[in-house]
Amino acid sequence: MKIQNIPALLCLLLALFCSQAFAQDSGIMQQEKQVEPPTLAQRVQYMLIARELPWITPDSDMQVFSASSLDALGELREAMLLSRLQRNSDPGKRRAYFEKQFMPYLERQDQALRDSGEVRFLQAIALLELGRLDEALAIAQTLPAESSEDGSGYALWGIVLMEQGNTAEAGKVLEAGRKFYRENGLLLLEWSWYSLAAEQVTADQFVDFMRPISDFLLANGPAAPYLQHAMERGMAGYVLARGNADVAMGYAESVLKAYPGDIEMLSVAARAAAERRQFNLAAEYQQELCSAEPSPANWLALAGYKSELNDDTALAAYNEALRLAPADAAILQARSAWHEKHGNREAAVADLRSVLDADPDNRDAARALARLLAGSDPGPQGEGEEQLRNVIRTDPSPAAYLDLLEVVGSDPKRRAEYENIYNDMLARFRNTPAVVLFHAQRLLSEEKYTQALEQFRIGEGLDPTMAGFPLGIGDSLRAMGGFSEAVEAYRRALRLGYSPQAVAGLARSLDMAGEGAEAERVFRDAANEHPRDAALVMQYGLFLFERTQYTAAMEQYELGRTLEPDNEMFVNRHALCLFQLNQIPEAISMLKQAIAIHPRPLFYRNLAIAYEEDAETELAERSYQDGLELFPGDQQLLEGYSEFLEQQGRGGEALDILARSAQSSDDIDVLMDLATLAQSAGRNELARQSYERAVGLDPFDLVVNERYMTFLAMQRDNQAMLDHMLEAGRLLREEDYEELVGSLTGFFVEQRLAADGELLLSRLIETQPTVVRLYNSLALMQHLDGDNETALTTVTRGQRYAGESFLGLYLQTLISWRSLGTDSAIPLGARLIENPQADAKAWLLYLDLLASAKQTEEEASVATRGLKQFFGNVDIYRHLVRATRQLGDIRELIRVLEDPQYVRIRLEERPLLLGRSYIAVGNYPRALAALQPLLEENPFDEEALRLSGEANFMLGEQAMAREQLTSALAINPELYSASIWLGWVLLTDRDLAGAEQSFSSAEKSPSIDQLELAWTRLGQATVAIRRGERMEAQGLLKQAEALGGGDERFDSYVPRIRDEIRPQ
Incomplete structure (x- = not known):
């Protein structure tokens, strides 16, 4: 059974629909009595329970049928049972049986028999098997009206609706049936399946639901022996889809013991084993599946599992898949990735070229080939990059641009070219979700939290189904200190799809909001649901480590090492826990293991610190030297080594190391990295020098200027901030300077440094009185600080002395509304929407003002104008509808709702509004027509x-x-x-x-x-x-x-x- 398909025990329909004499002639006796052969009706019920099993064993069952004198109804029952024999276990054969044998036989019966309730149930089941859901639904909807109805008709109706994907409606039908037939076990069962599908109950709760149903069936019918495996078969796929591979594996193995070779359960077992990273076991099950059903997809999956094991026989599996599907692009691309991973670049390129020869428009293959070629020959003349540029010229797509940016961005000297490509991509695909997400993530990485938050919110509006947008909103808000709002954003992300990043963000936000116990519960619940997610284990360990719960964190890292024995980061983090618990020798041993798995500069530094803590200064120095020999010029090691030498009283050598660190490169990125590291290590003078050198190398770089200014702000060096901002105002373009002011304002707000920010902006205004953004930023800070009166004065000064700006007028309107009321704000709002830069947000602010002031006629007029400028904006249209309703002219409301220029705007409440309006004017046929859809x-x-x-x-x-x-x-x-x-x-x-x-x-x-x-x-x-x-x-x-x-x-x-x- 699969929740998204026909529920596993659909076959119970006839079990409870047929004769109510079920209990009397069931043939079930006390254990010490001899069991009599079941009647034909009982055998039908017995077989139908097994409908969602792979097949039935026909021996004794079919003997009963052959010994029975069958009437037409009995023959139809037997015909239904024949579909369950092993020879028809293949879905294609079963469908062909129903299409070519069962349905023609049923249609040859006389009309009276075909109109009977039981035959209509059989017909509905057959239609479900054939996928003719509308016809099945047409029958199911009539069954509750049958005189023999006992709740099974409602059950079938709900089943068909679930098969169609109408889960909510199915739930209502099943709930309605349960109100009338509370004793119907099938109805309760199907309602339980619905609750599981709708995620109203967990799998454990569902099992609790099933216990009384199982007891009922065991006590009342011969169908019970099939029940356990039918339930297990359905639950296996369900729990696997929800990440519980351990339970899914248990169900699948149980079914496979009874039905060896069951194709569906072999697939579940293989996938569950892969989820548990037991790729050897996954490969065994998949190999058996390939023997039973040697399809290209199955061989491809086997190759994937073998690849995870780094097993050379994976190539043979890829080749077998290609033998069955010689030109399959997915298989060729997967084999290409295998060749690339194992250093066979020519074979990898050949496979991709084969894909493109057959399908020149396969952009995935084109980009993969371009990356391969670009990786071997970087620079503007590389064939891979040229191919990517050709893709962009012939069929521009966000994916092609992102791949080209990856290639060009790998060369630091091509930064200007990177920005040009980036801006071209934004100009072409500004409203494409993938590009908005990339742009927002870049802003977030640059710590432009306000701008990033805005972009993530825009993206969420464009595609509410992409979990990356609410995840980014949560990350931005958390960085800005908005922990409560971040919690809601992370919860939205998790509703769209599980990710360890969203779990960690939610838990950390809850912790920062003062809900530490709830934060731990979030991690524990996620760990219970995804016990083999190594990324989640890492996040949980980091969380516990940050809270100084070192023993608990170490338990998580130990679990991570069992999940991924070769993941050196788990070993390193385990060592850090031992270090914090003062188990230094054990920590040293663990760090050596991490270096043996995969040497990293961080590990050598940690090892040196551990030796130093253990008073092994010679070994500590040797660790630094070994690391620098392997990673010359690494900033972490250079900085750590210099600190070590200084602590040893070797100040001269330490100064030499610091000089090497500061002067080893004139690359801006290296200097910025060094400045960041120095700042985090408390080496503020070194950080200042690095920032100043970076600014000197490129005084026009906006990111460098922003980072330097935030550093000065953190140092509370107000004079240096003022001097640098005055110089930046002289050198930078006007728009770049305004963006620098905006980002600095955001930083002051985020870091709760409002006093410093207001002081700096006030002094800048004194020397740069014509820069309107300074006034707007100062007013915004004062407004957020609750001083609306001063904020209004500031923004008004800016409008007067520096020139009216859209942002200033927007702030003036908003602050006037908050501080002086609607009467003062409305004239400003009227001017705001006349501004050439006025966007939909500005129009909505003015409309909200009018609605608050109850100026209904003006609200309707402005909304009409706004819709001409922002056609299709549902929020503006909603204002028009609201205002028209308030005016009380029902016929005008009908006109607004049915106006051809507005009908494409998706207003959810339109049918109900039209229905009410037509009823109010007495046009009842039009009301019914409006409500019918x-x-x-x-x-x-x-x-x-x-x-x-x-x-x-x-x-x-x-x-x-x-x-x-x-x-x-x-x-x-x-x-x-x-x-x-x-x-x-x-x-x-x-x-x-x-x-x-x-x-x-x-x-x-x-x-x-x-x-x-x-x-x-x-x-x-x-x-x-x-x-x-x-x-x-x-x-x-x-x-x-x-x-x-x-x-x-x-x-x-x-x-x-x-x-x-x-x-x-």
């Missing part, structure tokens, strides 16, 4: 059902009105407006007691509005007059007229009731 999409939309019921009542369609209103109330018993109109339907049917109860129920609602209360009183008056209570009816009528008078539809309906009450 919504009901087709979601037949359980309670408000759409309620409105349709009201419209049908007004059209005299009493039966349809009753059905829809009753359904609406079944979904939401507190939907009082449905009670009102159900009361009118019952009045028409002369059910006075039912009508009175409905009106009374509606009347008690605290949220009933005046017009709805008028309709309720009018209905109560009608009930009263029909009971002969004329005086009470007249009183109720007066109340109704007082409440609803003036409403066009109400006024048109009152006379007919008044005539009924008037004395004859």
Whole structure:
């Protein structure tokens, strides 16, 4: 069984639908009594339970059938069972059996038999096997109306809906069935499968659900022996898809013991073993799968597992896959990667060229070939780079640009060229999610958190399904100190897809927000769900290490070493834990192991520090020297060695090392790295020198200027900041200088250095009074600091002395609204939207102002203008709809909702708004037409059902009105407006007691509005007059007229009731 396919125990439908004599003739006796052969009906049930198993064993079962005298119905049952024999276990053969034998045989039966409930169940199951879901659904929807219905019809209906992917609707159908048939075990079972698919319960909770169902089946039918394996078979794929490879493997192995060679379970077992990084076991299962089903895909998977084992026979598997599919691009590209990994570059290139010979438009292969060739011949003349440029010329794509940037960016001397390509990519694909993500991640890496956050948010709007955007939002907010907001962003990322980075970000944000216990729980829950995720283990260990929980962190690193024995980082981190626990000899031994696996400069430095702590100064110095011999010029080792020499009293040698470190390169990137390392090590003078040298080499580099300024800000060197900003203002382009001011402002805000920032900006304004960005940044800081009055003064000064800017006017409008109120802000907002730079955000600010001031007519007018400029903007359109509704002109609202220029704007509430509006003006057919698409999409939309019921009542369609209103109330018993109109339907049917109860129920609602209360009183008056209570009816009528008078539809309906009450 697969949750995304037909649920495993779909076959139980007939088990509970067939004869209710099931328990009496089941053939199940007490253990000490002899078991009688099951009846034909019982055997049908017995076989159908096994429907989702790979096959059934026919011996005794088929003997029962051959010994039975079969009528037409029995023959149909047997025909269904024949599909389950091992000879039909292949999905293609089974489908062919149903298509060419079962369905033609069924269609030859007489109509009376075909119309019977049991045969329609059989037909629905066959249609599901054939994938004809709409036809299956058409049958399933009618089954609950059968006289023999016991809940199984609802179960089948829910199953078909789940097969179609309509999980939410399936849940509603199954829940509705359970209300009527609480004792139906199948219905409970299918509802449990639904809960699992909808992730309302965990797999463990599902097993708890299954226990009473299993007990029921074991006690009541011969189908039970198949139940365990059917459940295990379904659960195996489910838990594997959710990352629990250990449990999936247990289920798969259990099924394989009973059904050796089951293709689906072999695949699950192989994939589960691979998830557990047991590639030897994965290869064994995959080899068996290749023997049973030698498809190219299976051989490709086997080759992948062999590749993970670095097994040379992987190449033979790739070759076998290609023998079966000689021109398969995926296999050729995978084999190319194998050749590349093993140094056979010519073979790798040949495979990629084969792909491109067959499909010149295969961009993945073209980029892979370009990378291979570029890697061997870097620079503008390399064939690989030229091929990438050809890809961009003929079929430009973000992926091709990103690959070209990777090639060009590998050469530090081509930085200007890199920026040109980067800007060209942004110009072409600025609104492409992949490019927005790349751009945002670059800004984040450059510590431009505010700009990065903006880009991540733009990206999330473009593609809400990409987990990278909320993950980046969380990282940006966390870096800026917005921990609570970061928590929500990380949770959104995890809802889109699991990643250890999102788990770690969520936990760290919770910890910084003061919820340490919750942070640990996040890690523990993730570790339980993904016990073999080495990246998560590393993150959890780092988290515990940062909290000085060294023993617990060491346990995580030990687990990581069992998962990835050759991962040197786990060994290094383990050593650091031992070091913190003062187990120095053990730490030294562990660091030597890390170096033996994969030498890194960091490991040599850590080893030297450990020797130094153990008073082995000679060995410590030797470690530094060994590291520098292997990694000459490495900044970490040079800096660490210099500190060591200084501590040993060898200051002269230490100065020589520092000089080497500072003067070894004129490369800006190296200097920036050195400055960062020196700063983090507390070597602030060295950091300052490195920054100053980097600025001197390229005073126009915006990133270098930003990093230097943030360093000075951290040092609280206000005079140096002022001097450098004045020089930068002289040298940089205006837009670059404004960006430098903006990023510095963001840094002051992020680091909570508002006082320093305000002081610097104020002094800069004194010397650069015409730079408007200075005023805007200062005003923003003052606004964020809560001083709106001063902020407003500052931004107004900027607009007056430095010239009006869009950002300044935006801030002026926003701050005026917050500090002075809407009356002062509205004139500014009117000017704001006239600014040539005004974007949709500016228009929405003005519209929010108008809505807050209740200037509804102006709001509608501005929204109409805004839609001409920002066509399709749903938020602006929503303002237009809101304002039109507030104005109370229903026909104008209908025009706005149905205007051809707006109909393409996806406004979710449009069908309901149109339905209500058409009902309000008495156009009931148009109301029904507007609501119909919504009901087709979601037949359980309670408000759409309620409105349709009201419209049908007004059209005299009493039966349809009753059905829809009753359904609406079944979904939401507190939907009082449905009670009102159900009361009118019952009045028409002369059910006075039912009508009175409905009106009374509606009347008690605290949220009933005046017009709805008028309709309720009018209905109560009608009930009263029909009971002969004329005086009470007249009183109720007066109340109704007082409440609803003036409403066009109400006024048109009152006379007919008044005539009924008037004395004859």
